[in-house]
Every structure is written in structure tokens, then in C-alpha cells.
Amino acid sequence: MTIPVIRPWLGEEEAQAAAEAVRSGWVAQGPRVAQFEQAFAEYSAAAEGVAVSSCTTGLHLALHLLGVGPGDEVVVPSFSFIATANAARYVGATQVFADVDPLTGNLTPDTIEAVLTSKTVAVIGVHQGGVPFDVDAIEAVCSKHSLALVHDSACAAGSTYRGKPVSAGASLAAWSFHPRKLLTTGEGGMLTTSDSDWATRLRRLREHGMSVSAADRHTSSGVKLESYDEVGFNFRMTDIQAAIGLVQLAKLPDVIARRRELADRYHKLLPEIDGLRWVSDPEYGTTNYQSFWVVLPDSYEGTVVDVLEGLLARGVSARRGIMAAHLEPAYSRVDLPVTEYLTSRSVILPLFHQMTEAEQDTVVTALAEIVR
Numbered sequence: 001m002t003i004p005v006i007r008p009w010l011g012e013e014e015a016q017a018a019a020e021a022v023r024s025g026w027v028a029q030g031p032r033v034a035q036f037e038q039a040f041a042e043y044s045a046a047a048e049g050v051a052v053s054s055c056t057t058g059l060h061l062a063l064h065l066l067g068v069g070p071g072d073e074v075v076v077p078s079f080s081f082i083a084t085a086n087a088a089r090y091v092g093a094t095q096v097f098a099d100v101d102p103l104t105g106n107l108t109p110d111t112i113e114a115v116l117t118s119k120t121v122a123v124i125g126v127h128q129g130g131v132p133f134d135v136d137a138i139e140a141v142c143s144k145h146s147l148a149l150v151h152d153s154a155c156a157a158g159s160t161y162r163g164k165p166v167s168a169g170a171s172l173a174a175w176s177f178h179p180r181k182l183l184t185t186g187e188g189g190m191l192t193t194s195d196s197d198w199a200t201r202l203r204r205l206r207e208h209g210m211s212v213s214a215a216d217r218h219t220s221s222g223v224k225l226e227s228y229d230e231v232g233f234n235f236r237m238t239d240i241q242a243a244i245g246l247v248q249l250a251k252l253p254d255v256i257a258r259r260r261e262l263a264d265r266y267h268k269l270l271p272e273i274d275g276l277r278w279v280s281d282p283e284y285g286t287t288n289y290q291s292f293w294v295v296l297p298d299s300y301e302g303t304v305v306d307v308l309e310g311l312l313a314r315g316v317s318a319r320r321g322i323m324a325a326h327l328e329p330a331y332s333r334v335d336l337p338v339t340e341y342l343t344s345r346s347v348i349l350p351l352f353h354q355m356t357e358a359e360q361d362t363v364v365t366a367l368a369e370i371v372r
């Protein structure tokens with residue numbers, strides 16, 4: 001039996017909720033989506049939630065809403081899932097990769113300022129692997145240069161910044177409910193925003209630009225004709241997904257408490273491996289430990305692939321660390337020393353709700369054997 005890197009925590013309750021949505025006959029975007037939007041916005045201390053089909057479509061819609069387009073540059077970390085950079089391309093803009101902080105894996109005011117040009121209009125800040133970026137510091141640099149800030153909060157549901165939910169009060173934040181994240185609806189995502197006019201426009205844009213939603217037309221007693229005032233998209237979430245999301249959201253506090261407990265235990269066990277570094281809370285917030293990554297000791301001469309193979313041989317499934325988009329053929333190379341160091345020397349260790357202490361001991365013993 002191999003110890004998996006992550007295992008979604010889904011059960012009978014989610015199956016029941018999905019079945020009820022099917023039996024209700026309303027399977028596309030409807031009342032459950034509205035309910036999920038409200039519950040998620042409340043959980044994240046956001047004014048409004050707008051459910052979408054994924055975090056990727058959420059980021060696309062956010063840049064579209066801001067009017068970002070051809071000729072514009074959007075600063076993004078390369079040290080992220082590739083969807084962050086792709087979002088800039090979807091609207092015809094150019095992504096400009098900035099380097100990250102070696103401890104948090106996140107953009108900093110300095111790394112952003114190093115790549116600004118007269119064409120820069122926006123920054124996508126990523127709370128990478130659940131570790132919050134320094135929101136106040138990055139907001140300050142964005143307002144100094146009149147740049148829009150979009151939070152890529154894909155990994156960060158349940159993380160905190162200065163005592164509040166991460167991205168609380170953000171003008172735009174995009175979240176993911178892919179099974180690799182801590183709250184899943186299969187596929188799915190959400191935009192949260194502090195601006196109710198934006199929320200209204202986002203709701204139209206995700207539904208073909210329709211002035212009256214299909215759900216509103218259905219529940220109206222009279223005839224309601226819709227109009228299409230601008231070109232929109234089909235980025236809708238389904239009520240089946242939202243039904244699952246509502247159950248998952250209720251479980252999230254338990255999931256995070258358990259992850260933080262297991263992460264604490266890793267923090268106690270890992271110091272036995274000389275020179276190893278690991279992810280932990282930054283001074284200004286807390287992570288949900290969506291990814292528990294370690295950076296290999298400099299003294300270890302093998303590669304990340306050697307470590308992954310060694311772990312697999314010992315019954316442990318791990319993953320390479322966060323990818324670097326600028327090293328992929330879809331993009332072009334630039335000089336990002338910290339990103340390249342982190343991506344070439346880090347490994348994501350197993351961490352899942354049902355993980356036992358014995359499994360965790362196996363992981364640490366295996367890693368120690370390999371890198372020592």
C-alpha cells in the first residue's frame with residue numbers, strides 16, 4: 001500500500017447532496033449555486049461570491065472585467081501552477097514573470113518592482129500552496145504604481161492574513177475547488193469581490209452576458225425576456241457541484257485543523273534531517289498547508305526525481321515541488337534564480353485528513369534514509 005500525497009475527504013454526505021440536486025430536476029446553475037456563493041463569501045469575509053467553472057476561468061474573467069488586453073503586461077509568479085500565467089494570455093495580454101521570496105514562495109514588493117514597465121497594468125499575486133503573500137505590502141506597491149491586484153487564492157481557502165481569512169476584502173480573488181485543493185466540487189471555482197457592481201457584471205459575464213439569469217427566468221411568475229449587452233462566456237458552475245461544495249465547506253474547518261496538526265508533527269520530526277527546510281507560517285498569517293513542501297539539503301547531491309523514486313520504493317507517493325512556468329516550452333526562459341532553486345530542490349510530502357501518525361513516521365524515515 002502506497003501512502004498517497006493527498007486524498008480528497010469525500011463521503012456519503014456529499015453523495016447524498018449531489019443525489020438531491022439530481023432528484024430536484026435543477027442540475028445546472030440554480031438555487032444551490034446561489035446558496036454556495038453566499039456561504040463561501042461569508043466564510044471568506046468577502047462581500048460577494050460569484051461561482052465559476054474553475055479558478056482558471058475565474059482568473060480569466062477577472063482580467064476581462066478589469067479590461068486587461070493586448071499591449072498590457074500582467075506580473076505573475078512563474079513559481080505557480082501554469083494557469084496563473086495562462087490567464088494573462090487568454091485576454092491577449094503578456095505575462096511578465098517575477099521572482100519569489102525563498103521562504104514563502106510568494107511575490108514580494110521588490111520582485112514585482114524589478115519587472116514593472118510602462119505597460120504593466122495588473123499583478124496576479126498567488127497565495128502559493130496556501131501560504132499567504134504579504135497582502136498589505138503588495139497592495140501598497142500596486143497602489144503606488146496604479147496597478148490592479150488579483151489574488152490567485154486557488155490553494156488558500158482557510159488560510160489567514162493578520163487574523164482574517166486570506167483575501168478578505170480583496171477587490172478580486174479567484175479560488176479553486178479542484179480535488180487537489182482542500183475543498184472540492186470535482187471541478188469548480190469562485191470569484192470573491194468587495195464590489196457589488198462588479199459581482200453583478202461578473203454574474204452576467206459568466207452566463208453568456210445574459211441580463212436575466214436562466215434561474216431567475218425559471219422562477220419568475222411572469223414573462224421575462226433577457227438581453228445580451230456584451231459578449232460573455234459560459235463559465236457556470238452546476239447545482240450538483242454546489243451541493244457538494246456546501247457539504248465540503250462545512251467540513252473545511254476540521255480539515256484545516258487536522259492539516260495544521262499533522263504539519264506541526266512534521267515540524268517536530270523533520271529537524272532530524274540536517275539541512276532540510278520546510279514550509280511554515282509566515283509572521284503575518286497562517287497557511288492551510290494545502291501543500292507541505294520541503295527544500296532538500298544543499299549537501300544532498302541527488303535530484304528531486306531521485307528523491308521521488310526513493311520515496312516510491314519505500315511506499316511513499318510524493319510530488320515535485322511547485323512548477324516554474326517559465327521553464328515550460330509554452331513560455332520562454334527568463335532569469336529567476338529563487339524560482340529555479342525552489343522548483344529544482346523542493347518536494348511535496350503526503351498530507352491528508354485521514355493520514356495516521358504511523359504513515360507520517362514512514363514518510364520521515366524514508367526521506368531521512370534517502371537524503372542522509
Ligand SMILES: *Cc1c(COP(=O)(O)O)cnc(C)c1O
Nearest residue numbers: 054055056081083154176177178
Ligand atoms: C490549482 C491552481 C489553479 C487552477 O485551478 P483550477 O480550478 O483547476 O482551474 C490556479 N492557480 C493555482 C495557484 C493553483 O494551484
